[in-house]
Amino acid sequence: MKEPASTSRRALLGGVAALGAASILRPGKAEAGPTALTYGGETIALWPGKAPGAPAKLPVRKVGQGSKDPAFDDRAITGIATPSLEVRRPAYRNGSAVLIIPGGGYEFLAWDNEGEEQANWLTRRGVTCFILSYRLPGEGWAKRATVPLQDAQRAMRLIRANAETYGIDARRVAVLGFSAGGHLGGSLATRFAEDVYAPVDEADRLSARPDLAGLIYPVISLAEPFTHAGSRDALLGKNASKDALRAASVENRVTADTPPTFLVATSDDGLVPIDNSLAMYRAMLAKQRPSEFHGFDRGGHGFGVRYKDDIPVHVWPELFHAYGVRHGIFSA
Template identity: 45%
Template sequence: MTLDRRALVARTLAIGAWAAARPALGQTPPPAGPRGTPPGLPQPVETIDLWPGGAPGLPQDRPGGRLVETVNERSTDSLVNDRAVLGVTRPRLAVFRPDRPNGAAVMITPGGGYRWVVVDKEGYEIGRWLAARGFTAFVLFYRLPGDGWASGADTPLADAQRAMRLIRHRARDYAIDPERVAAMGFSAGGHVCADLAARFAVPVYTPRDAADALSARPHSAAPIYPVVSMDPAIAHPGSRQQLLGDHPTPAAQAAHSPDRCVPADAPPYFLCHAEDDDVVPVENTVRLRAALKARGIPLEMHLFANGGHGFGLRRAIGKPVAAWPDLWRAWAATVGLA
């Protein structure tokens, strides 16, 4: 017992010293928000900036003035955070390390309709769940396409590609197998996930360093209640407008609809959606499944009668849709992730 207590104290001191040293390492802290966090919930203290020297392509004459990152707290419950990040200027990964790594990693892309990036519901809560089960989790705070970046609609994809390559480049630091790095995304973050799984080999930024020589193809992809199609008949209007503007061309709609860009070497997919989703129609996932099947890509799909949109973990409690994380984990074992 004494040894365990000493080990715990030593580990706590080491983490504290490491966290204090982070500014010296030049990494941007994770989004915090205007108030504290509930006691007892692990918060990330480790981040990885994606772009040394800053992200590429923010115009100096951006309409609306200088872009400033802002974190809004949307919850009125002091024991529950529901933060959203607007105006991401330094895209980064927030890291959740497991106590006992299983050698696999998951990059998480939260939703937010491409207006903001959700922190807790589709980010940190998923990261904690994964880390508790041995996965090293990386929550990606990606740049938003409507903020004036030169890469426009490809901006979130550029960050996702770069993040996947950096995770692989630093695999040894995290005791993970670089071949077992999966992607998981939610809502508009599901579009980032599906876009990465479809266009991982499409050049959308100028290489910066040795990490960019690595593949951005995820081991597997799990877009959950995802925005997929830019077809106005089923698209999420807000995400479509933020990504492509008010009057996108048919070519732009096709290029940014992952169901229309599935390559022959796409990774295996886990698909999940609720039939009663009144924000992102379930047809988005159904179309993606059809496109994957047409290409012969391995997949598993689960559709739930009830669940609505944005159920994540917290809003799934007490409903059949609450089974989705364990279904994903069982499927992940069948494709060799863990």
């Protein structure tokens, strides 16, 4: 697959606010080109009524378009007032499901690069996908440090509550997170049993533990010097205490119950250093938990599935799928 020209991830992280409510390609039909997607599917609201800790004035949804190529979208979404799951069904189902968590430094959602395009290749393999539109902690919500985790836990429980509806096995549900979404996916994999919101219905009796975690160029530590400072400050606020930083660092939360975890990072990632993935890998090994780490010399940050054929990191989706097959989540 050839790498399309697009606004760089670094530019998005540095200036998403400037994108505003730009005109976007609307879902509904496939566009021409090798990266074209067909959008559309059911939407599952995470919460009945307002989400926990809602501010008096809810954030307003804005969608910035980072692509100048009509063949594909590269949207950055802010103003998540109503968190939800966007369902992408495969043409045939193999019973597995993935909760996809886009990144964006906890300041926006990289919706296409780390959401729709991931669902595209997974559904072609028979996997039912649920893309998480989660609240951004800096948009006025109470208890900002756990706002995204509230949504991730609730999302996993709702997927299991609707397993029969979507023809999936509630014991074969993975999470796949990117960058700050990798931090959130890792937090879900290690803090799935933590009480971060008051139960609202019967779905909250179900487990929020993913059966497998895929963390792609993830933010892991918020306490170590190699953290991504933007994600840290967006989640916890500036000048967070050392205790808060340690508590939110995924590598410190690994236990004997952490699910098998797959990690991908690159040596030339100048935004989220590869040390993050290494810290998680070491923590998994220390707890004798199944884990697989792939470190590539080239690829940078935010590559998603947009890579040139001559860059070895392009193999990561096949490696992740194979890992899921070995652990009984995906079908060969």
